[in-house]
Amino acid sequence: xxxxxxxxxxxxxxxxxxxxxxxxxxxxxxxxxxxxxxxxxxxxxxxxxxxxxxxxxxxxxxxxxxxxxxxxxxxxxxxxxxxxxxxxxxxxxxxxxxxxxxxxxxxxxxxxxxxxxxxxxxxxxxxxxxxxxxxxxxxxxxxxxxxxxxxxxxxxxxxxxxxxxxxxxxxxxxxxxxxxxxxxxxxxxxxxxxxxxxxxxxxxxxxxxxxxxxxxxxxxxxxxxxxxxxxxxxxxxxxxxxxxxxxxxxxxxxxxxxxxxxxxxxxxxxxxxxxxxxxxxxxxxxxxxxxxxxxxxxxxxxxxxxxxxxxxxxxxxxxxxxxxxxxxxxxxxxxxxxxxxxxxxxxxxxxxxxxxxxxxxxxxxxxxxxxx
Numbered sequence: 001x002x003x004x005x006x007x008x009x010x011x012x013x014x015x016x017x018x019x020x021x022x023x024x025x026x027x028x029x030x031x032x033x034x035x036x037x038x039x040x041x042x043x044x045x046x047x048x049x050x051x052x053x054x055x056x057x058x059x060x061x062x063x064x065x066x067x068x069x070x071x072x073x074x075x076x077x078x079x080x081x082x083x084x085x086x087x088x089x090x091x092x093x094x095x096x097x098x099x100x101x102x103x104x105x106x107x108x109x110x111x112x113x114x115x116x117x118x119x120x121x122x123x124x125x126x127x128x129x130x131x132x133x134x135x136x137x138x139x140x141x142x143x144x145x146x147x148x149x150x151x152x153x154x155x156x157x158x159x160x161x162x163x164x165x166x167x168x169x170x171x172x173x174x175x176x177x178x179x180x181x182x183x184x185x186x187x188x189x190x191x192x193x194x195x196x197x198x199x200x201x202x203x204x205x206x207x208x209x210x211x212x213x214x215x216x217x218x219x220x221x222x223x224x225x226x227x228x229x230x231x232x233x234x235x236x237x238x239x240x241x242x243x244x245x246x247x248x249x250x251x252x253x254x255x256x257x258x259x260x261x262x263x264x265x266x267x268x269x270x271x272x273x274x275x276x277x278x279x280x281x282x283x284x285x286x287x288x289x290x291x292x293x294x295x296x297x298x299x300x301x302x303x304x305x306x307x308x309x310x311x312x313x314x315x316x317x318x319x320x321x322x323x324x325x326x327x328x329x330x331x332x333x334x335x336x337x338x339x340x341x342x343x344x345x346x347x348x349x350x351x352x353x354x355x356x357x358x359x360x361x362x363x364x365x366x367x368x369x370x371x372x
Contacts, residue, residue: 003094005091014195020039094131143358220268229259299322299323
């Protein structure tokens, strides 16, 4: 049976644009990344999405409009990818769209998670069956709805020869622990802030979208006092399964927990401290939950932060540290490929979550299918 083609769409908590990945998946679930496309959110929509990620006024009207608009832009990203690949829509089995998370509340009395980007519009505008709303099915069976990528990591990045830790450093950082012993369950969870706090801080103070190579952070001196205040957040010591988002870790959180120090320190020292917070929370999580790991592989935007990568290796000298490119998957496209793979699982009636990771009571197919 020939391989089928799928498209995965991902826009993470960093909200830095849409990653669209075209992949082929064969009957053995061997995956090949064929073509990729980065698609920007229109600036007014990007501003709306960022505003919706925090509580505000008139949210239902703003949410409805952003949901429809985001669906249109996600469809545009698919069309642009197919044009780049010169492949007709008829050859695509399905699209897997993560959507844009605007709220994630797994610890509420009635837990919920919300990703927008109307899949009805994606299916209508592309003419391709679309799978979306992956996280809420896991929540419906008692899970946190996140992280979902560990199931994909297990399928394509695990090895019987070494225990690996996959660290996705997006807006939020999450870990997947892949034991070499197949009888030991795969585990994974959000460790805490990734890039988003650093991105928001440099944008506020320098009007730059991100800290290129971590150079600005490297120019500052981390404040041990501020780092201690930030690292005292209870979430970091919470046992898995656990997940979080920018509604928990944002500049308001920084100012409330950092108190007057945020006003007293230089902007570059705060940036350096935020980078250290990402490092500390990742390394503490690895040390506590993967003490026998032999290799650490990074994906997501953090893989391009040279300062972060160098200090991560220095903090974990016993681990071979690199990126998922070493295993043949570009670190920028792991998450998008994961949602193409999850769409493949869903349309074929296969389960997509790992109960050990999300805390769900059972493994289930994820998402809703929007046929054409």
